[in-house]
Amino acid sequence: NAGVTQTPKFQVLKTGQSMTLQCAQDMNHNSMYWYRQDPGMGLRLIYYSASEGTTDKGEVPNGYNVSRLNKREFSLRLESAAPSQTSVYFCASRNPTGTGGVFSSYEQYFGPGTRLTVT
Amino acid sequence: EDKVVQSPLSLVVHEGDTVTLNCSYEVTNFRSLLWYKQEKKAPTFLFMLTSSGIEKKSGRLSSILDKKELSSILNITATQTGDSAIYLCAVSGSQGNLIFGKGTKLSVKP
Numbered sequence: 001n002a003g004v005t006q007t008p009k010f011q012v013l014k015t016g017q018s019m020t021l022q023c024a025q026d027m028n029h030n031s032m033y034w035y036r037q038d039p040g041m042g043l044r045l046i047y048y049s050a051s052e053g054t055t056d057k058g059e060v061p062n063g064y065n066v067s068r069l070n071k072r073e074f075s076l077r078l079e080s081a082a083p084s085q086t087s088v089y090f091c092a093s094r095n096p097t098g099t100g101g102v103f104s105s106y107e108q109y110f111g112p113g114t115r116l117t118v119t
Numbered sequence: 120e121d122k123v124v125q126s127p128l129s130l131v132v133h134e135g136d137t138v139t140l141n142c143s144y145e146v147t148n149f150r151s152l153l154w155y156k157q158e159k160k161a162p163t164f165l166f167m168l169t170s171s172g173i174e175k176k177s178g179r180l181s182s183i184l185d186k187k188e189l190s191s192i193l194n195i196t197a198t199q200t201g202d203s204a205i206y207l208c209a210v211s212g213s214q215g216n217l218i219f220g221k222g223t224k225l226s227v228k229p
Contacts (some may be wrong), residue, residue, distance in 0.1 A: 033216065040128075042221035043162075043207065058216060090161055107153060108217060110161035 002026055004111035006091050012082040012117045021076040021114050023091030031094040032074035033058075033108065034066060036087040043090065047075055081118045089114045121146045123210050125220035133228050140223045142208030143190040150186050150211035152184055153189050157205045157222070165193070165206075198227045 004025045013019055025032065032045040045058030049068040063085060065077045074093075078085060092108040123144045132138055144152065151169045155162035166175045171186035180196075184191045195202055205224050211218040 035219075040221060043209075043217075043219040045216050045218075048216050105163045107167055109164075112160050 004091055004093055004109050006111035006114050008114060009112065010115050012119065013078075015082060017081050018077070018079050019081065020078075021089055021091075022073070023111055024073045025091075025093040025109070025111075026072065027093060027095065027109065029072070029093035029095040029109070030071070032068065033092040033094070034064075034065055034074070034076045034092045035092065036060065036085075037090060037113075038087050046076065046089075052084075060093065068093075078116075080089075083118045084119045085116065087116060089116060121210075121218050123208055123218050123220040124128075125206075125208050125223050127223060128141045128182040128221065129224040129226070131226045131228065132198055134199055136227075137194065137196045138198060140193040140195075140206050140225070141190065142192070142210075142220055143188075144183075144208075144210045144218075145189065146218060148211075149186070153209045153210065153213075153217065154182055154193050157207055158203075162207055190195045195225075198225075200227050200229055213223065 007022045030051045033048040035043045036046055037043050044060050046060055046064050047058050047066040049055045052071045055066050055068055067075045090113050091111040094108045126141045151167050153167045154165040156165055166182045168184035171184050173181045174181055179196045182193045203226050205222040207222045208220045
């Protein structure tokens with residue numbers, strides 16, 4: 001049981017290049033999330049997927065796209081990287097339990113993060 | 120707009136001290152408040168609070184939620200250097216996602 005895994009761990013891109021960050025979870029969780037973390041800014045939600053087949057914008061979606069490939073995998077794509085996207089990216093998953101449905105909040109499990117630098 | 124504010128932003132104490140970290144929130148359709156500890160990599164879960172006035176404890180750490188005051192505190196007693204980390208507070212929002220505060224950076228000196 002690996003939990004939440006992310007690849008790559010580190011990446012350096014030039015401005016304008018594209019790349020996809022991969023995330024997978026083996027906990028059979030319904031909901032998955034992508035966050036970015038910048039110094040002094042805390043964690044900010046980029047996109048999330050409440051369940052397989054659905055994705056929604058979070059707080060800072062501009063410049064990103066996501067794909068919920070299946071229940072396990074949720075990828076984040078940067079089509080044309082910009083220096084402002086230099087950050088640490090975390091993927092997380094959550095398993096709503098009880099009767100609260102998708103809008104109930106329970107603990108999220110985080111991946112180890114991807115440190116991205118755009119020059 | 121939903122928001123979570125943590126204070127202080129940073130704190131330096133000596134081993135053995137007791138610290139209190141604060142979290143206040145304004146969130147539509149509050150569901151729960153969570154505390155995380157982040158050392159070098161991903162945040163690790165500490166507590167989830169949903170009911171006001173009920174203290175959650177884990178060893179030297181404890182936390183309590185005050186729904187009337189829209190706030191929570193995280194207490195750490197007899198601090199150790201291993202407690203040095205960023206402590207994140209997060210609150211569930213109307214969309215089911217978590218809204219994070221900026222964190223409190225705790226440094227415990229020997």
